[in-house]
Amino acid sequence: MKRLALALLILSTAAAGQEAPPVDPSADEFTKAVFFGRKFFDLKEYGSAYDQYAKADAVRPDDPGVLYNMALLLAKSGRYSEAQVKVDRYNQLHPAGAEKPLVSQLQLELEFQRELQKKRQSDQDYGEMFNRGKFQYGRNDLEAALKSFRDAEQLRPTDPAAVYNQAVIYEKQGDFAKAAERFRRYGELEPAPDQKSRINQRIFAIENEIERMRTKIVCSFCGHRLEASATWCHRCWHGPYTTTSAILNTRACASGVNATRTTYYSDSRLHKNDALQCLFPSGNVRQSLSYTPARQRAIRDARLEEGWVYDGEILQSWGDRQGNQLQFVQGPEYLEKVISPTTGESLEYGAHKSPDGVWLLDREDTIIEGVRYTSGYTFDEKGRLTQQAVTYKNTAACNHVITEQADLVYQNDALASVSLKGGYTGYPAEGNPKVDWAGTITYAYDGSGRVTREDLAITSFTKTYMQRPDGALRNDTSRLYLSMRPKRPIENAIRFGDLCATAGTMLLSNPIDLRPFYTISPNLAMTLPPGVVRATVSFTYPDSFSVR
Amino acid sequence: MRTRSLLAFACAAFAFSAPAQQQLVCPPGPVVSGKACEGYHYHLQLYRPDTRKFAGATGVNSFASEAACERALDTQMKRNLAVVDFFKRVKGETNYEPDRVGPCHCDMTREKTNPAYLADAQREMQMRNAEDIRLRVREKLLDSKQTSDSELVRSLNTPPPSLPAIGGSRLVAIPTTTTVAAVGNSPEDLRSTTSVDTRPPAAAALDLPLVDVTGSAAAPQTDPAAAPSALASAAGEQAPPMTTERIESPGPDIERDIAADEGAAESFITYETERIQNVLRAASGISDGTVKSQIFEASLQRTQLLSNLRTLIEGSGARSRLASAARSARTEEEHLEFAAKLFGKDIEPHWAPKEAADVILPPDPDIESEPERALRDTTGRFNDEQKRRALYVMLARSQPTNEQQLWLVTVIDSFLR
Numbered sequence: 001m002k003r004l005a006l007a008l009l010i011l012s013t014a015a016a017g018q019e020a021p022p023v024d025p026s027a028d029e030f031t032k033a034v035f036f037g038r039k040f041f042d043l044k045e046y047g048s049a050y051d052q053y054a055k056a057d058a059v060r061p062d063d064p065g066v067l068y069n070m071a072l073l074l075a076k077s078g079r080y081s082e083a084q085v086k087v088d089r090y091n092q093l094h095p096a097g098a099e100k101p102l103v104s105q106l107q108l109e110l111e112f113q114r115e116l117q118k119k120r121q122s123d124q125d126y127g128e129m130f131n132r133g134k135f136q137y138g139r140n141d142l143e144a145a146l147k148s149f150r151d152a153e154q155l156r157p158t159d160p161a162a163v164y165n166q167a168v169i170y171e172k173q174g175d176f177a178k179a180a181e182r183f184r185r186y187g188e189l190e191p192a193p194d195q196k197s198r199i200n201q202r203i204f205a206i207e208n209e210i211e212r213m214r215t216k217i218v219c220s221f222c223g224h225r226l227e228a229s230a231t232w233c234h235r236c237w238h239g240p241y242t243t244t245s246a247i248l249n250t251r252a253c254a255s256g257v258n259a260t261r262t263t264y265y266s267d268s269r270l271h272k273n274d275a276l277q278c279l280f281p282s283g284n285v286r287q288s289l290s291y292t293p294a295r296q297r298a299i300r301d302a303r304l305e306e307g308w309v310y311d312g313e314i315l316q317s318w319g320d321r322q323g324n325q326l327q328f329v330q331g332p333e334y335l336e337k338v339i340s341p342t343t344g345e346s347l348e349y350g351a352h353k354s355p356d357g358v359w360l361l362d363r364e365d366t367i368i369e370g371v372r373y374t375s376g377y378t379f380d381e382k383g384r385l386t387q388q389a390v391t392y393k394n395t396a397a398c399n400h401v402i403t404e405q406a407d408l409v410y411q412n413d414a415l416a417s418v419s420l421k422g423g424y425t426g427y428p429a430e431g432n433p434k435v436d437w438a439g440t441i442t443y444a445y446d447g448s449g450r451v452t453r454e455d456l457a458i459t460s461f462t463k464t465y466m467q468r469p470d471g472a473l474r475n476d477t478s479r480l481y482l483s484m485r486p487k488r489p490i491e492n493a494i495r496f497g498d499l500c501a502t503a504g505t506m507l508l509s510n511p512i513d514l515r516p517f518y519t520i521s522p523n524l525a526m527t528l529p530p531g532v533v534r535a536t537v538s539f540t541y542p543d544s545f546s547v548r
Numbered sequence: 549m550r551t552r553s554l555l556a557f558a559c560a561a562f563a564f565s566a567p568a569q570q571q572l573v574c575p576p577g578p579v580v581s582g583k584a585c586e587g588y589h590y591h592l593q594l595y596r597p598d599t600r601k602f603a604g605a606t607g608v609n610s611f612a613s614e615a616a617c618e619r620a621l622d623t624q625m626k627r628n629l630a631v632v633d634f635f636k637r638v639k640g641e642t643n644y645e646p647d648r649v650g651p652c653h654c655d656m657t658r659e660k661t662n663p664a665y666l667a668d669a670q671r672e673m674q675m676r677n678a679e680d681i682r683l684r685v686r687e688k689l690l691d692s693k694q695t696s697d698s699e700l701v702r703s704l705n706t707p708p709p710s711l712p713a714i715g716g717s718r719l720v721a722i723p724t725t726t727t728v729a730a731v732g733n734s735p736e737d738l739r740s741t742t743s744v745d746t747r748p749p750a751a752a753a754l755d756l757p758l759v760d761v762t763g764s765a766a767a768p769q770t771d772p773a774a775a776p777s778a779l780a781s782a783a784g785e786q787a788p789p790m791t792t793e794r795i796e797s798p799g800p801d802i803e804r805d806i807a808a809d810e811g812a813a814e815s816f817i818t819y820e821t822e823r824i825q826n827v828l829r830a831a832s833g834i835s836d837g838t839v840k841s842q843i844f845e846a847s848l849q850r851t852q853l854l855s856n857l858r859t860l861i862e863g864s865g866a867r868s869r870l871a872s873a874a875r876s877a878r879t880e881e882e883h884l885e886f887a888a889k890l891f892g893k894d895i896e897p898h899w900a901p902k903e904a905a906d907v908i909l910p911p912d913p914d915i916e917s918e919p920e921r922a923l924r925d926t927t928g929r930f931n932d933e934q935k936r937r938a939l940y941v942m943l944a945r946s947q948p949t950n951e952q953q954l955w956l957v958t959v960i961d962s963f964l965r
Contacts, residue, residue, distance in 0.1 A: 066761055137735055425675060
């Protein structure tokens with residue numbers, strides 16, 4: 001009986017155990033978190049999925065599947081270092097876990113991501129270097145930009161863009177030789193055939209530009225490219241630009257080059273000393289005028305600023321805010337006329353081409369301080385100026401029509417002397433005054449072909465009234481020359497100059513006007529004040545200065 | 549201005565007979581018709597006070613424009629009338645006559661065929677005559693107690709206006725280049741480097757699956773056999789040696805597993821992801837940094853492409869041509885065939901590279917610069933092969949928007965037909 005009761009007790013106990021097993025509430029929570037984590041993963045909500053697996057991990061720490069999933073989700077969220085911590089934890093706790101192959105692959109992914117991060121950092125640094133270079137270029141800090149792209153090339157020598165950008169900067173700086181070299185290197189690096197072809201065209205253009213820089217000069221007024229042997233710019237008739245002229249080179253802006261002009265009265269008294277300003281800022285004339293795109297652009301920009309208008313490289317017109325205008329009538333080969341619709345003025349030009357292809361003026365109108373001068377030029381077979389004849393009506397004084405002439409003499413290709421003469425015949429009412437003057441300019445050179453002295457001397461000056469002036473004009477004349485007698489030269493007229501009328505207390509005169517002879521010498525292109533008959537211009541140079 | 553001068557002309561020339569008026573304009577010549585007038589002038593009949601006669605002057609003025617001529621004529625008239633007024637009103641010389649002035653018209657005195665033509669000598673003679681008359685008027689004014697600096701005397705010799713811009717030195721200073729240097733440059737002149745990856749990080753391109761986690765309290769034991777055999781190959785012993793560049797295809801185990809997978813995208817993408825993992829493993833043994841970097845770059849792009857392709861396959865629907873093609877690509881050959889249909893025949897050596905470096909695609913700047921444009925091209929500029937290459941570039945280098953995805957499914961559909 002006792003045995004039966006014990007057996008029943010055991011059975012009942014066993015039965016009771018089967019009906020009410022022990023309940024683990026955390027298991028449900030774990031299962032739920034894992035289930036939700038999977039669902040969020042399917043929705044690509046990796047952050048939320050991770051949170052769910054983190055909950056599961058809190059319930060059952062270090063479950064291998066959960067650890068792997070957390071690592072994967074962290075990786076998918078871009079939290080690679082945290083993912084690596086989970087992977088390391090997995091490897092430490094479950095070195096032979098079932099997820100090991102996946103963990104190994106994830107480990108590989110994480111290593112790849114580290115490599116990728118390094119590469120991206122390197123890319124970012126490199127990209128920033130490029131951006132910095134572009135910014136510096138945009139601010140025209142070309143040296144700094146060049147350095148940035150040189151540094152970039154050091155980092156990635158095969159990146160064509162860094163080399164290309166260096167080339168562009170060198171081109172901008174006007175260093176075309178280096179630009180061409182860099183573009184060539186770019187061509188070697190650039191894999192795309194069409195880009196290579198384009199760059200070859202650019203190199204060709206740069207080489208042409210280098211050639212032009214070697215052989216051409218620019219007009220300092222309009223920037224037009226000219227042959228180095230040109231005297232004038234045939235598109236605006238500014239000049240002279242005779243680069244080999246020893247006389248023009250007396251006005252170079254080089255250290256130690258000085259030009260001083262001293263003028264004297266007829267009794268040898270000093271009139272005054274003038275330190276002549278230099279005209280050519282970059283050394284000798286050739287260096288100053290030699291063509292560079294930057295120089296041409298600077299000239300052009302200066303003219304555009306003043307209101308000039310270009311068609312390509314050729315000046316077309318000018319205008320200002322007051323409505324004043326100038327129109328350049330450009331012929332097929334040279335500037336033929338300049339007209340001012342505002343004032344009605346018109347300047348005409350005639351020219352011919354020399355055997356060596358440069359344009360030489362035959363006829364030129366110029367306006368100097370409101371007075372219009374017409375010059376006729378004559379040249380020898382070498383294209384050298386041999387004579388200039390000038391006519392002008394001196395509207396600034398008494399409206400006399402005055403003629404002047406300069407005859408040039410060369411010796412061994414250097415200008416040796418210039419004979420000058422001028423004069424006019426006045427009008428009957430004022431007594432038909434007849435004025436004649438003559439003078440010379442002589443040049444002295446040193447052993448290097450540089451001008452050391454330029455001497456102007458008025459050698460004769462006569463004024464004779466051919467008849468008595470009419471009525472009240474006689475009184476006017478007697479105020480000019482007390483000793484005037486008809487048909488007898490005025491005594492010491494050279495001391496008084498050519499006086500022609502009064503305007504109150506002021507005496508009007510026709511000074512000897514050498515300004516139209518600017519082509520012969522910029523140093524003596526001046527009007528001689530009454531009584532001044534001599535001018536000496538002396539020059540000094542440093543030993544190293546050469547006119548060529 | 550013209551009306552005013554004509555009025556002046558009418559006042560000044562009222563006493564003219566018809567023949568005299570005819571002399572105040574140039575007769576028209578045959579050359580005028582059809583030719584623009586190059587200069588304008590006006591004729592003068594100057595009153596000479598000592599002889600009380602008029603002297604004609606047709607060649608003493610010339611203007612580039614009619615307006616300038618009108619202005620000069622107006623000024624001339626006013627000055628002359630002031631002198632006439634002085635003699636008539638102040639001095640009582642009622643018989644002092646004004647100059648006779650014609651209207652502004654085209655100057656024919658330089659046209660050799662015109663009757664009004666003046667040779668240089670004739671012109672000079674007229675000019676000297678006019679100046680002599682001016683001096684005689686001056687003499688008469690001085691004789692009438694006008695001072696030499698009086699307004700009337702000075703007005704006889706007022707120089708014509710001149711525009712400063714037309715004169716000036718013929719040898720001008722060269723501007724310095726500093727004005728140019730101050731101007732900024734356009735950064736567009738420069739090139740951007742293409743050697744940097746500017747795309748956002750492709751974190752989502754990780755194509756590893758989650759593992760099933762059992763809910764039992766006992767430590768879950770994932771059956772290693774349940775993991776794709778691809779993973780087995782990735783783990784240690786079956787992975788290709790890291791020191792070689794040879795790339796193996798993912799292998800028959802994976803093919804079998806993938807074939808069993810009903811998810812069209814999943815099977816294809818997993819297979820291809822494994823392939824690119826193998827490439828990366830092999831690349832780790834390469835010592836040339838530049839090549840290695842390019843392989844990483846190409847692999848990253850492939851990963852991006854696979855991620856995008858997965859999205860397109862899933863988005864195109866289970867019965868779509870794309871999903872069907874992806875599902876039916878089970879063997880290595882079928883995978884390559886599918887890739888070739890999508891991305892062109894040239895893709896094969898790069899899609900399944902024999903060596904790691906083969907994964908790098910040769911550059912094609914035309915397509916790479918604007919792949920979408922190439923894909924959308926209807927002008928015939930790009931052939932089908934180029935368009936397929938453009939599809940590769942687009943999927944490898946961008947994350948298409950929803951609209952682009954719809955369009956790309958259509959494009960791919962046409963490629964698979």
